Amino acid sequence: MAKVPVIKIVNVTKKFDLGRVTVDALQSVNLEIYSGEFVIFFGPSGCGKSTLMSMIACLQPPSTGKIYVRGEDVTTLDDNQLAAHRRTKIGMVFQAFNLISSMNVLENIALPLTFARISRSRRMNRAENLLETVGMAEYKKHTPSELSGGQQQRIALARSLVANPWIVLADEPTGNLDSKSADEVMRLLISLNRKSKRTVILITHNPDYLVYADRVFNMRDGKIVNVDVNANARMEITKAKDTTAKSVKGKKPSKNKVDAESSVEVAQAESAENIEQPIDLGGETPEATVIGKEAPKKPKTSKIKPMRLGG
Amino acid sequence: MRLIDIFSMAMGNLRRNRMRTALTVTGVVVGIGAIVFLVSLGFGLQELMVSKVANLDALTVVTVRPGSKDDTDITAEIVERFKSFENVQEVSPILSYPAQITDGEVSSETVVYGVEPRLFGLEDISVNYGSSEISENSREAIVSVASLKDLNLTNPDQVIGKELEFKIVELDATGNIKEEDEENIIVFKIIGLTSEEKTKYAYVPLSIIKNLDGERYSSVKVRVADRKQVANVRKTIESMGFPTTSIKDTVDQIDQAFVIVKTVLGGFGMIALFVAAIGIFNTMTISLLERTHEIGIMKAIGGRNRDVALVFTAEAAMIGFLGGALGVFSGWILGVAIEGLINFIATSVNGEANSYFSVPVYFVLGVVGFSFAVSTFAGIWPARRAARLNPLEALRYE
Numbered sequence: 001m002a003k004v005p006v007i008k009i010v011n012v013t014k015k016f017d018l019g020r021v022t023v024d025a026l027q028s029v030n031l032e033i034y035s036g037e038f039v040i041f042f043g044p045s046g047c048g049k050s051t052l053m054s055m056i057a058c059l060q061p062p063s064t065g066k067i068y069v070r071g072e073d074v075t076t077l078d079d080n081q082l083a084a085h086r087r088t089k090i091g092m093v094f095q096a097f098n099l100i101s102s103m104n105v106l107e108n109i110a111l112p113l114t115f116a117r118i119s120r121s122r123r124m125n126r127a128e129n130l131l132e133t134v135g136m137a138e139y140k141k142h143t144p145s146e147l148s149g150g151q152q153q154r155i156a157l158a159r160s161l162v163a164n165p166w167i168v169l170a171d172e173p174t175g176n177l178d179s180k181s182a183d184e185v186m187r188l189l190i191s192l193n194r195k196s197k198r199t200v201i202l203i204t205h206n207p208d209y210l211v212y213a214d215r216v217f218n219m220r221d222g223k224i225v226n227v228d229v230n231a232n233a234r235m236e237i238t239k240a241k242d243t244t245a246k247s248v249k250g251k252k253p254s255k256n257k258v259d260a261e262s263s264v265e266v267a268q269a270e271s272a273e274n275i276e277q278p279i280d281l282g283g284e285t286p287e288a289t290v291i292g293k294e295a296p297k298k299p300k301t302s303k304i305k306p307m308r309l310g311g
Numbered sequence: 312m313r314l315i316d317i318f319s320m321a322m323g324n325l326r327r328n329r330m331r332t333a334l335t336v337t338g339v340v341v342g343i344g345a346i347v348f349l350v351s352l353g354f355g356l357q358e359l360m361v362s363k364v365a366n367l368d369a370l371t372v373v374t375v376r377p378g379s380k381d382d383t384d385i386t387a388e389i390v391e392r393f394k395s396f397e398n399v400q401e402v403s404p405i406l407s408y409p410a411q412i413t414d415g416e417v418s419s420e421t422v423v424y425g426v427e428p429r430l431f432g433l434e435d436i437s438v439n440y441g442s443s444e445i446s447e448n449s450r451e452a453i454v455s456v457a458s459l460k461d462l463n464l465t466n467p468d469q470v471i472g473k474e475l476e477f478k479i480v481e482l483d484a485t486g487n488i489k490e491e492d493e494e495n496i497i498v499f500k501i502i503g504l505t506s507e508e509k510t511k512y513a514y515v516p517l518s519i520i521k522n523l524d525g526e527r528y529s530s531v532k533v534r535v536a537d538r539k540q541v542a543n544v545r546k547t548i549e550s551m552g553f554p555t556t557s558i559k560d561t562v563d564q565i566d567q568a569f570v571i572v573k574t575v576l577g578g579f580g581m582i583a584l585f586v587a588a589i590g591i592f593n594t595m596t597i598s599l600l601e602r603t604h605e606i607g608i609m610k611a612i613g614g615r616n617r618d619v620a621l622v623f624t625a626e627a628a629m630i631g632f633l634g635g636a637l638g639v640f641s642g643w644i645l646g647v648a649i650e651g652l653i654n655f656i657a658t659s660v661n662g663e664a665n666s667y668f669s670v671p672v673y674f675v676l677g678v679v680g681f682s683f684a685v686s687t688f689a690g691i692w693p694a695r696r697a698a699r700l701n702p703l704e705a706l707r708y709e
Contacts, residue, residue, distance in 0.1 A: 059703040087613020098608045102327050112613045114316050
């Protein structure tokens with residue numbers, strides 16, 4: 001793996017002024033995350049991991065320090081540039097799903113593209129493709145309240161991918177889910193990382209997931225206390241598939257004939273070999289050239305031109 | 312965001328809380344309806360009043376009087392010059408004298424106007440009884456009811472066809488009554504009667520009284536071909552030293568007075584619209600609080616401040632537009648209903664049916680535009696507040 005830092009955090013601190021007291025949420029954090037890495041921020045509640053992630057997501061600025069995302073210092077961006085950053089560079093998945101209740105599933109997934117001034121037909125097309133990717137094609141007209149937590153989280157994951165970001169940030173995505181749904185969401189996240197070569201940063205409380213991460217940043221009291229490097233992470237995924245495959249066995253394969261577009265879980269259930277088959281998200285996949293052994297035919301997705309998301 | 316997406320999102324949000332949207336729109340409908348109803352009453356009364364003062368034809372007629380200087384007498388020569396002016400259609404010289412009408416023992420004062428019968432139409436007189444056609448060289452007269460009041464002749468049937476003795480009073484240059492002359496007593500047959508009760512007048516053929524003093528006319532009426540040229544023709548005539556008047560002066564005064572009337576009436580409606588604007592503001596602010604979390608989501612996944620602000624503003628604007636359109640309709644319907652009721656009552660007691668309400672198209676467009684603008688303005692502050700929400704805090708807000 002090429003050692004290109006996608007995210008570089010330099011001397012970042014964050015203080016919250018709560019009137020009489022000032023809380024140091026982060027104290028002089030330094031880290032680099034490389035392209036294609038699967039990283040977990042791990043630590044007890046209040047250790048600052050969510051704060052750190054929200055700063056990478058440009059949801060709040062650090063008190064001091066610099067945050068570089070693909071070489072760009074995001075602490076100097078104005079409101080519109082921050083919005084563009086959130087829209088195009090990163091995909092965010094939250095514990096609380098954060099879907100908009102008045103919109104149906106497709107509209108929710110397509111919302112970032114709506115902000116990017118993509119035409120309705122193109123964004124709906126894209127959203128439908130992603131809906132199949134997360135295995136929920138038949139739910140496109142449902143509203144979030146009609147779905148289970150696991151289903152909602154898969155929709156949220158599809159939404160985070162709609163603008164084809166390089167980085168996916170997931171803040172305890174399985175925190176509100178039962179174990180079966182949690183496994184499905186994790187499997188999607190892992191395959192995003194392994195097959196589409198997206199950089200994934202995960203916050204979790206669940207130590208079971210640590211084995212999937214290339215590196216685990218252990219955090220406590222606003223500091224990174226140590227970093228576990230897990231050289232065997234890439235093998236763990238195979239085990240993970242074996243255990244989770246059972247839960248999805250027997251599901252009908254997707255009707256979509258485009259191999260590259262077939263649902264991840266189906267692909268995983270069928271054969272361990274297929275684990276290397278990429279999730280194709282339509283359009284310009286980050287580092288698409290390094291995708292695995294089977295070069296996927298993409299007759300459908302070739303129609304979808306790379307979208308300009310500058311808005 | 313694209314405009315169509317902004318509007319479809321705004322529409323979706325308005326549909327989500329139908330009851331509240333309907334109530335807010337109703338507020339605007341009441342405000343705009345009140346303005347439309349009251350101002351259209353103003354327009355209607357104005358038109359009604361102008362139509363009572365003058366028919367449209369009369370607006371092209373300019374009355375010219377002799378000037379104060381010696382060379383500004385209206386002579387036959389001057390009349391010919393007026394006729395030669397561009398845009399002048401007809402010129403009707405008039406001789407007027409004070410006169411006494413006698414019927415047996417009783418007599419009444421009036422003013423006799425000698426006009427060319429052919430041009431009697433320029434006088435803007437509507438004859439209510441009898442004929443409005445005076446014949447050339449005949450001893451016929453059209454008089455107002457006011458002229459005959461002192462003679463106790465009020466019944467039209469009694470008056471039409473009756474012959475009355477007119478004693479024309481001639482004044483000399485200094486304004487004194489000239490010596491009485493037998494020739495100044497002329498008997499006219501009344502052929503037409505107007506229901507004018509205040510102004511005393513009697514119209515007779517010019518030729519009959521012309522021989523009394525053929526030199527100078529007391530006034531002359533000039534009809535201009537095009538209403539837009541009236542001002543120019545007046546200017547030309549006035550530059551020659553002749554003062555002019557036109558019914559248009561009166562109409563202008565009426566119009567001016569009605570500007571005030573309409574402003575006051577519209578002002579009452581504005582109060583209602585102001586309350587409606589507060590309603591929109593209130594609705595948008597509550598909506599902002601309810602949707603804070605959602606705004607957080609929108610911003611977290613890449614919505615710009617502007618996108619959020621535009622969706623909010625569009626919601627307020629749509630409330631305004633809808634309220635404006637429905638308000639115009641309801642204000643108009645109310646006017647039609649009340650006018651119908653008044654005319655029904657009026658005609659059932661043998662009164663005259665009139666049009667009391669008038670809604671000009673430009674006024675309708677203006678009011679809808681105004682409602683749109685006021686509502687949009689009311690939505691700006693909540694929209695800006697929504698746009699400036701901190702995304703992270705908004706996401707935490709439940």
